[in-house]
Structures are given as structure tokens and as C-alpha cells.
Amino acid sequence: GENVEQHPSTLSVQEGDSAVIKCTYSDSASNYFPWYKQELGKRPQLIIDIRSNVGEKKDQRIAVTLNKTAKHFSLHITETQPEDSAVYFCAASLSGGSYIPTFGRGTSLIVHP
Amino acid sequence: NAGVTQTPKFQVLKTGQSMTLQCAQDMNHEYMSWYRQDPGMGLRLIHYSVGAGITDQGEVPNGYNVSRSTTEDFPLRLLSAAPSQTSVYFCASSYSTGGGKNEQFFGPGTRLTVL
Numbered sequence: 001g002e003n004v005e006q007h008p009s010t011l012s013v014q015e016g017d018s019a020v021i022k023c024t025y026s027d028s029a030s031n032y033f034p035w036y037k038q039e040l041g042k043r044p045q046l047i048i049d050i051r052s053n054v055g056e057k058k059d060q061r062i063a064v065t066l067n068k069t070a071k072h073f074s075l076h077i078t079e080t081q082p083e084d085s086a087v088y089f090c091a092a093s094l095s096g097g098s099y100i101p102t103f104g105r106g107t108s109l110i111v112h113p
Numbered sequence: 114n115a116g117v118t119q120t121p122k123f124q125v126l127k128t129g130q131s132m133t134l135q136c137a138q139d140m141n142h143e144y145m146s147w148y149r150q151d152p153g154m155g156l157r158l159i160h161y162s163v164g165a166g167i168t169d170q171g172e173v174p175n176g177y178n179v180s181r182s183t184t185e186d187f188p189l190r191l192l193s194a195a196p197s198q199t200s201v202y203f204c205a206s207s208y209s210t211g212g213g214k215n216e217q218f219f220g221p222g223t224r225l226t227v228l
Contacts, residue, residue: 001172006155009153032214032215034215034216034217036217042221043203043219043220043221043222044156044203044217044219045219046216046217049214049216089155089156093215094215095214095215099215100144100146100158100161100171101215101217102158103148103155103156103157104155105153105154105155106153106155106156
């Protein structure tokens, strides 16, 4: 089955800095890579996703990049703000609702004011 | 729409007790799943369902049962609770889209402690 590795487990930055979280996956058939944000005591929520036919996707201050050959993908947050503090999960799956994603272990991002 | 709902929010059990965690969704989603979240372990899949009457095991199914008699409901049963089942449990639902999106919609979670 799919195996997703996520690094780092904890990331501490100053407000305004950039943050990068990296993930690798094992199954070359995976073609859908979502990122979820979980604020303290809340449920995970999708913040951005990318499919394997796209190398990069941006949404305001967040972007995801995908290197299908190397089987790794990354989340980039620019101009970090205290409200970006949360746990971020990457995941990999086949596209389509019947395919349940495999999640990484999560990265706790702390943004210091 | 209420989205995905879970009850109870908190539960304390004694070792050996059984209970059912409830999950319901009102979005007419075909697919539902149960995860457990433990510190440093991410979200691990327990069981999932691709439609009413169809369920399958995930990564950590031992000690849990599920059934899916309706599209809306997907209860998770703990047969004989053990301290190792202390965790936060999330139910999620998803649906097929023509664009290949596979977004998981999570419930608010149930925090379970087994003494």
C-alpha cells in the first residue's frame, strides 16, 4: 500500500518568514495530493490540493509543488501569520472519491509574533 | 447542511466495555471512513465504506467493527475497549467528482479515553 513520509514534525518560524513542509510517497500510481490544516481542537480541513498532471499550484500565500519523478511534494507558506499556526497533514491517493487517502504524520507549525 | 456530525464529543470507558461512536452526514456522499488520531501518528484509517452495505478494513481495524445500512450513517463499534484505543476518532465523507477531486469532509471528532 501507499506510504507517506512527512518532514519536519515541528516547524517554528517568525511572523513574516516562509515555511516549507515536505512529503514523499511510495506508490507511483498515486495522482492526487491534498493538504489539510488542523487548528487546535478542530477538525482537519482541506486547504489546497494538486493532481499529478500539474507541477505547481498557488492560492494566495500558499503553494504546492509536485515532483512526480522523485515522488515528493511540498507545501510552501509565504509571509506567515500567527493564524497559520496549526498542524498540517499531507496525503496521497488516486483521484476519485472511492480512493481513501493515506496521510502523513503531520507537521506542527508554530508562527511566533 | 450540518455536514458530518459525530456523537458523543467525549467518552470515558473502562477496559472491556463496548460502545458505538455515531457518525452521520447529510451531503449524500457515497464514501465514508473512520480515522484515529494519536500524537505523532497522523490520521490512521480504521475502516471505510464505498456505499451502503459495503465496508472494508483500513490500516488499523483490529478491535473495531462497522456497518453501513444507509448512505447517511456509519457507526463505529468498539467491541471490548482497551487502553490502546484511547484516541481522537474522526469520521469523514467524500464523493466522486468529474474533476478527480477527492476531498475528505471531517466530522468534529470524538475524544475517547479508556481506563
